[in-house]
Amino acid sequence: MKKLQLDWLILPMVGFALAILAWHILSKTVSKDLPSPGKTWSDSREYVLKPFAKRGEMDQGILRFTWYSLVLVAKGYAIALLMGTPVGFMLGLSKPFTKTFDPIIQILRPVSPLAWLPLGLVLFLGAGKQASELGALFTIAICAMWPTVLNTAVGVRSVPQDYLNVAKVLKLSRWKTLWKVLVPATLPYMFTGFRLSLGIAWLVIVAAEMLTGRPGVGGFLWQEYNALNYSRIILCILTIGIVGFLLDRLMSVVERRFKTA
Amino acid sequence: MAFLELKHVSKSYGSSATRTAVLQDINLAVEKGEFVAIVGYSGAGKTTLINLIAGLFAPDEGSLTLNDVEITGPGPDRGIVFQNYSLLPWLTVYENILLAVEQVFPNAATAKKREQAEKFIAMVNLTPAREKRPGELSGGMRQRVSVARALAMDPQVLLLDEPLSALDALTRATLQEEISRLCQESGKTIVLITNDPDEAILLADRIIPLSAGPGASLGPEIHVTIARPRDRKAINHDPRFKEIRRRIVDWLLGEGGRKRVTVSRKLTLPDVEPEDLSAPRPMWAGRPRARRHREEKRETVAMNL
Numbered sequence: 001m002k003k004l005q006l007d008w009l010i011l012p013m014v015g016f017a018l019a020i021l022a023w024h025i026l027s028k029t030v031s032k033d034l035p036s037p038g039k040t041w042s043d044s045r046e047y048v049l050k051p052f053a054k055r056g057e058m059d060q061g062i063l064r065f066t067w068y069s070l071v072l073v074a075k076g077y078a079i080a081l082l083m084g085t086p087v088g089f090m091l092g093l094s095k096p097f098t099k100t101f102d103p104i105i106q107i108l109r110p111v112s113p114l115a116w117l118p119l120g121l122v123l124f125l126g127a128g129k130q131a132s133e134l135g136a137l138f139t140i141a142i143c144a145m146w147p148t149v150l151n152t153a154v155g156v157r158s159v160p161q162d163y164l165n166v167a168k169v170l171k172l173s174r175w176k177t178l179w180k181v182l183v184p185a186t187l188p189y190m191f192t193g194f195r196l197s198l199g200i201a202w203l204v205i206v207a208a209e210m211l212t213g214r215p216g217v218g219g220f221l222w223q224e225y226n227a228l229n230y231s232r233i234i235l236c237i238l239t240i241g242i243v244g245f246l247l248d249r250l251m252s253v254v255e256r257r258f259k260t261a
Numbered sequence: 262m263a264f265l266e267l268k269h270v271s272k273s274y275g276s277s278a279t280r281t282a283v284l285q286d287i288n289l290a291v292e293k294g295e296f297v298a299i300v301g302y303s304g305a306g307k308t309t310l311i312n313l314i315a316g317l318f319a320p321d322e323g324s325l326t327l328n329d330v331e332i333t334g335p336g337p338d339r340g341i342v343f344q345n346y347s348l349l350p351w352l353t354v355y356e357n358i359l360l361a362v363e364q365v366f367p368n369a370a371t372a373k374k375r376e377q378a379e380k381f382i383a384m385v386n387l388t389p390a391r392e393k394r395p396g397e398l399s400g401g402m403r404q405r406v407s408v409a410r411a412l413a414m415d416p417q418v419l420l421l422d423e424p425l426s427a428l429d430a431l432t433r434a435t436l437q438e439e440i441s442r443l444c445q446e447s448g449k450t451i452v453l454i455t456n457d458p459d460e461a462i463l464l465a466d467r468i469i470p471l472s473a474g475p476g477a478s479l480g481p482e483i484h485v486t487i488a489r490p491r492d493r494k495a496i497n498h499d500p501r502f503k504e505i506r507r508r509i510v511d512w513l514l515g516e517g518g519r520k521r522v523t524v525s526r527k528l529t530l531p532d533v534e535p536e537d538l539s540a541p542r543p544m545w546a547g548r549p550r551a552r553r554h555r556e557e558k559r560e561t562v563a564m565n566l
Contacts, residue, residue, distance in 0.1 A: 162347040165317055168335040170364045170414070180360065184351040 035231040043231035057215055058223045062239055069205050069216035070243070072133070076140025077201045081194060083141065084148030088193070089182070091149065092156025109146045113139050113204040117211050136208040143204045147196035155189025156182060187258045195251040202244045217243075262329055263290035264450055265314070265418055270323035272309055282476040283309050287323070289469070289479060291418075291450060298453040298461035299479070300509055301471030301517075307454040308344065310471070311422045314452060315341045327417060337365050340416030344423045346403040348395040354406050355391045358382060361413040381409040384443065401432035408440065412447060419444070421453040425460065434493060437463055445489060458509045462502055463491055470509055472517035480512050530556040 020037050027036040035043065044062075046053075051063035090097045091105075120135030120142075127134050163185055167177045209218030221236035267289040273282040283306040291297050301307050312318045314325060316335040325332040327339065348357050359378040366374060382388055385405040395403050404424055411419055424440070425433045441464050444451055455461050461468045462485055470480040487501055496502045 162343060162345060163349060165335075165343070166347050166349065168317060169315060169337060169339070169341055170361055171336050172360075172364060180352075181349065184349070187351075 033230065035234065040231040040234045043229065044235040047232065047235060058220065060215065060220075062217075062220075062235060065215060065217045065220045066239060066243055068214070069209065069218065072136060072208075072214075072216065073140060073198075073201045073205045076137045076205070077144055077198055079137060079141035080144040080197055080201065081148055084145040084193070084197065085152055085190065087145075088149045088152025088190070089156055089178075089186075091153035092186075093182075098153075105146070105149065108142070109150075111143075113143045113207045114211070116142055117208055121212070132212040132214055136205070136212055136214065139208050140201050140204045144197040144201035147200065148190070148193035151189045151193030151196070152186060155186035155193075158189070159185040188255075191251070191255040191258050195248065195255055198247055198251050199244065202240075202247055206240055262326075264293040264295075264328060265289075265291040265452070266326045267314070268324050268326075270313060270320045270325060272306070272313060272318065272320050284313075285476040285478050287479055291452060293450055294448055296444060296451045296453070296464060296466045298455060298465035298468045299471050300455055300458055300461045300468055300513070301477065302473045302513070303456055305471050305473050306475075306477045307456075307471060308422055311341065311420050311452065311454050314418070315339050315420055337361070337414040338417045339420055340411035340414040340418070341420040341422060342404070342407045342411045342424045344426060346395070346400075346407045348403055348406055348410070350395050353392050353394055354382060354387055354398070355379075357395070357406060358410050358413050361410045365414050377413065381413040384412065385409040385439070399432075400428050401436055404428065404436060405439070408443065412443065412449075417450065419447075419449045419451045421451065421455075423454055423456065426456060433460075438493070440464065441490065458506050458513075461509070462487070462505050463493060463496065468505070468509060470512050470517055472513075480517050483508055528558045528560050530558060532556060 023034075024037050027034040027039075047062045051061040053061040054064060087101075091102070116139045117135060120138035121131055123138060124131045124134035159182055163181050164177075167181045172180060205216065206218035206221070208214075209216040210222040213219055213222065217236050217240055221233055221240075224230075224232040224236070267287050270284060270287040271282065272284045273280050275281055287310065289297075299307060299310065309318065313320055314332065316332050316339065319333075332339075349360070352360065355378055358381050359374065362369075362374050362377045362381075366377065369377070379388075379391075382391055385408055387402060387405055387409065390398060390402060395406065398406070404427075408424065421440070425436055428436065437460055444464070453461065453464060458468075465485055468483045468485060470483075471477050472480060483505055485501075485505060487496065487499060
C-alpha cells in the first residue's frame with residue numbers, strides 16, 4: 001500500500017515540482033520575458049477562480065472558453081466519425097474501393113490543419129457570419145477523420161475468417177453479416193481510431209480558433225499573446241493539455257469497455 | 262444414389278508454379294442416417310475435405326451432391342462444428358444459438374424461436390451458462406455450444422471437424438460420450454473428421470482412413486459392428502475394437518503413409534575461428550576480434566509424414 005502511494009501519488013508530484021522549478025529558474029535567468037510560475041498564477045487567478053464569468057466577448061472565465069471549444073470539437077468530431085466510419089468499412093470490405101481512393105487518402109492525410117482552414121473558410125464564404133464556425137468544423141472533421149478511417153479499415157480486414165465462415169454457413173444476409181459479425185468484430189479497432197481522432201480534433205480546434213479569432217481556449221490564447229499578457233498563454237496551454245488528457249482518459253475508458261467484446 | 266456423394270473430388274492450393282495437390286480423387290458416399298468417420302494425419306487435408314462438403318471451398322474437379330442437389334455454397338443444411346469452435350465472442354451462449362435458430366426458422370414466432378434455442382442449450386447441459394459469453398467458458402463448454410449451434414440449424418448433414426482435438430483427454434472423453442448420445446438421439450447423417458482412431462471407433466458406423474498428403478486420398482472403408490451404446494471402458498477389451506484399430510493404424514502407417522515427403526533446405530553453420538595466440542599483437546590494436554566464418558550446406562531430408 002505504501003509503495004503504491006509512493007509510485008502513483010508522490011512521484012508524479014515530484015515530477016510536477018521539478019517542472020515548475022525548471023520553469024521558475026528559466027524565467028529568472030535565460031528568458032526574462034517568460035512569466036514566472038508565481039506571476040502566471042497572480043495574472044490568471046481571476047480566470048481560474050471565476051471559471052464561468054463572462055465580462056466580454058474575449059474576456060471570459062477559462063472553463064467558459066473551454067466549453068465553447070469543446071462544443072465545437074464535439075460537432076466536428078461527430079461529423080468526422082459519421083463520415084470516417086463508413087469510409088473505413090468500404091475500404092476494409094472492397095478492394096476496388098481501396099484501389100480507387102487509397103491514394104487520395106494517403107495524399108490528404110498528412111495535410112496540416114493550418115492548411116485546411118483557409119480552404120474551409122473559402123468553402124463557406126457564402127455563409128456570412130457562420131463562415132468561421134463552418135470552416136472550423138470542416139477543418140476538424142477532415143483532419144480528425146483519418147485515424148478512424150484507417151483503423152476501421154484495418155479492423156474490417158482483420159476480422160477472423162472463422163467468424164465469416166459462421167456467417168456463410170448460417171447464410172446471414174449481407175445486412176445481418178454487417179451488424180452481427182463485422183461491426184462487433186471491428187469495434188475494438190474502431191474505438192482505437194475514435195480515440196486518436198478525438199486527440200487530433202482537440203489539436204485542430206486550437207489552431208482553428210487562433211486563426212479565426214473565435215472565442216474559445218485557442219482564440220483566448222492568441223488574443224492574450226497580442227495583448228502581451230504572456231502569463232495567460234501559459235494558463236491556456238495548461239488548460240489545453242489537461243482537457244486533452246481528460247478526453248483521452250475518457251476515450252480509453254470507453255475503449256476498454258468495448259475491448260472485452 | 263447415396264444421400265451425400267463425393268465423386269472424383271480434387272483440390273489443390275496455390276498458383277500454378279507452387280501448386281500442391283491437397284486432395285486427389287476423393288470418392289465418398291454417405292447414406293442417410295449414417296455416421297461416417299474420416300481418420301487421417303494432421304495436415305493431410307481433412308479440414309479441406311470438410312470445408313468442401315460445407316461449401317466453403319469449391320472443388321477443382323469432381324462433384325459433391327447432397328440429396329441429388331449439387332453443393333455450390335455454404336448453407337445451414339450442412340451444420341458444421343468447427344475445430345476452433347468459432348463462436349461469436351460478443352454474443353452470449355443463448356444469442357449464439359438464437360442466431361442459428363433465427364436463420365433457419367425466420368418465420369417462426371419469437372416465443373417459438375426462444376423455446377428452440379433453450380431446447381438446444383438444455384440438450385448440451387449448458388442452461389446454467391446461458392448468459393455467459395464464450396470467453397468465460399472452458400474449451401469443453403465452448404465446443405458444446407458449437408455443437409448445439411450446429412444442431413440448432415437442423416441440418417441434413419452434421420459436419421464435425423476435429424471437434425475435440427483441442428481439448429484435454431478427460432474433457433474429450435466426456436464430450437465423446439455426449440456427442441455419441443446426441444447423435445443417436447438426433448438420428449442425423451454425420452461426417453466426423455478426426456485424427457484419433459479410438460474416437461472414430463467409439464462414435465462411427467463406418468471409418469475411412471485418409472492417406473497422408475500431399476494429394477491425399479481415401480483408403481478402404483471399415484465397418485464398425487460393435488453395438489451401441491458403446492462403453493469406452495468395455496470397448497477397450499473388445500477384440501473387434503482391437504482388430505479395427507489395428508487395421509486403421511496399419512493402413513495409415515503402411516499404404517496410406519507411404520507418401521514420402523522430401524524437404525531440402527540450406528543450412529548455415531556458424532563457426533568461430535580459433536584465435537592465434539602466437540601472432541604478434543600491436544599495443545594500440547586492442548583485443549583482436551574473433552574471426553567468424555560460415556559454412557553453407559544443403560541438406561535433403563526424406564521422411565514419412
